[in-house]
Amino acid sequence: MFKTLTAMPADPILGLLTQYRQDNHSQKIDLGVGVYKDPAGHTPILECVKTAEKMRTETETTKVYIGPTGSESFNQLMSELAFGQSHTALLADRIRTVSTPGGTGALRVAAEFIKSCNPNAVIWVSDPTWANHTGLFEAAGLTVKTYPYYDYDTKTLKFDQMVDALKQINKDDVVLLHACCHNPSGMDLTQSQWDEVISITAQQGFTPLIDMAYQGFGDGVDEDAYGVRQMAAAVEEMILCSSCSKNFGLYRERIGACTIVADNSQAANVAFSVLLYVVRCIYSMPPAHGAALVETILGNPELKQAWLNELTVMRDRINGNRQMLVSKLIENGVEQDFSFIAKQKGMFSFLGINPEQVETLKQQHSIYMVGSSRMSIAGISEANVDYLAKSIATIL
Numbered sequence: 587m588f589k590t591l592t593a594m595p596a597d598p599i600l601g602l603l604t605q606y607r608q609d610n611h612s613q614k615i616d617l618g619v620g621v622y623k624d625p626a627g628h629t630p631i632l633e634c635v636k637t638a639e640k641m642r643t644e645t646e647t648t649k650v651y652i653g654p655t656g657s658e659s660f661n662q663l664m665s666e667l668a669f670g671q672s673h674t675a676l677l678a679d680r681i682r683t684v685s686t687p688g689g690t691g692a693l694r695v696a697a698e699f700i701k702s703c704n705p706n707a708v709i710w711v712s713d714p715t716w717a718n719h720t721g722l723f724e725a726a727g728l729t730v731k732t733y734p735y736y737d738y739d740t741k742t743l744k745f746d747q748m749v750d751a752l753k754q755i756n757k758d759d760v761v762l763l764h765a766c767c768h769n770p771s772g773m774d775l776t777q778s779q780w781d782e783v784i785s786i787t788a789q790q791g792f793t794p795l796i797d798m799a800y801q802g803f804g805d806g807v808d809e810d811a812y813g814v815r816q817m818a819a820a821v822e823e824m825i826l827c828s829s830c831s832k833n834f835g836l837y838r839e840r841i842g843a844c845t846i847v848a849d850n851s852q853a854a855n856v857a858f859s860v861l862l863y864v865v866r867c868i869y870s871m872p873p874a875h876g877a878a879l880v881e882t883i884l885g886n887p888e889l890k891q892a893w894l895n896e897l898t899v900m901r902d903r904i905n906g907n908r909q910m911l912v913s914k915l916i917e918n919g920v921e922q923d924f925s926f927i928a929k930q931k932g933m934f935s936f937l938g939i940n941p942e943q944v945e946t947l948k949q950q951h952s953i954y955m956v957g958s959s960r961m962s963i964a965g966i967s968e969a970n971v972d973y974l975a976k977s978i979a980t981i982l
């Protein structure tokens with residue numbers, strides 16, 4: 587049976603990482619993989635995670651099955667983190683959450699859940715969006731279509747076109763929105779743009795699916811959840827997929843959450859039973875370790891504060907890198923305007939160069955980024971920014 591298969595193309599980002607590792611250039615720079623790095627280029631374990639890990643090892647008493655919902659305490663704390671403790675939807679008991687294997691697991695569960703609601707649903711994603719969204723939703727059997735989002739020429743949002751497209755989407759479909767730190771463009775909706783999108787959502791009646799993979803990496807934990815909170819207050823139903831990979835640095839623990847907001851408590855129970863059935867049929871139960879760490883941190887005021895402090899360090903570093911690159915480009919005589927990089931948010935921005943220039947940066951300067959010129963901003967540091975800016979100036 588396997589002989590009928592044709593090989594799939596290698597994942598472009600992982601392929602880039604292999605090339606980077608084999609490169610012996612002393613000043614090589616990796617701007618490919620989307621993980622946070624400290625100034626030394628290392629992705630550390632957060633101190634609060636280390637402390638939580640110690641506490642758990644001492645108090646853990648069993649490894650027995652956890653059940654399809656995962657940890658109830660994690661689920662509750664994650665909903666409060668996303669929606670805020672006193673959100674009307676929480677108080678009205680309209681929210682149900684399951685722990686999932688990462689944000690990717692949350693998205694897959696959401697996709698299967700959507701299929702149970704409407705097997706013919708179309709899911710609309712931003713153009714562009716995180717590369718895995720399309721494959722993931724199509725693999726679950728949904729039809730994926732795009733709405734206009736990022737303008738590569740002006741480096742801004744195509745907001746008017748986005749609004750026009752959303753106004754054509756009907757109530758049986760789903761629209762995926764990035765809560766913050768849009769991947770790959772770094773271009774987020776402003777609060778007033780969110781308000782407009784939310785009012786169109788309520789008017790059209792389609793179901794919003796918000797992907798929040800970077801809560802706390804943009805402007806702050808509460809600020810980044812603006813769209814999530816306002817949306818949940820304004821519409822009857824929505825889905826939220828969260829990830830703890832970046833903001834807790836728990837990448838390989840695979841922990842995230844899939845949350846549904848229903849019209850009322852009874853409808854939430856029915857939807858939840860379907861969500862649990864979906865989980866049972868994919869992986870039965872989520873991993874428990876990452877959830878145990880997150881609930882230990884969020885449930886302990888001191889540890890939570892320590893986490894918020896470490897999160898602030900990561901956010902400030904990324905925002906600082908953005909400013910630093912823009913200044914260094916100017917210092918190196920680049921006349922083209924790159925100030926948009928400092929205005930965008932989160933882990934990524936498009937540098938805005940063509941694939942040939944991306945290739946030249948790789949071949950001649952050992953600077954690695956994906957062909958679209960999406961840069962992982964955390965890969966920039968005080969130590970490499972001069973070389974990076976000079977190299978960009980050369981290829982321009």
Ligand code: PLP
Binds near residue numbers: 764797
């Ligand atoms: N959604 C977006 C927009 C992402 O960028 C990512 C990860 O890069 C994910 C979801 C999935 O995150 P996880 O690693 O938790 O599966």
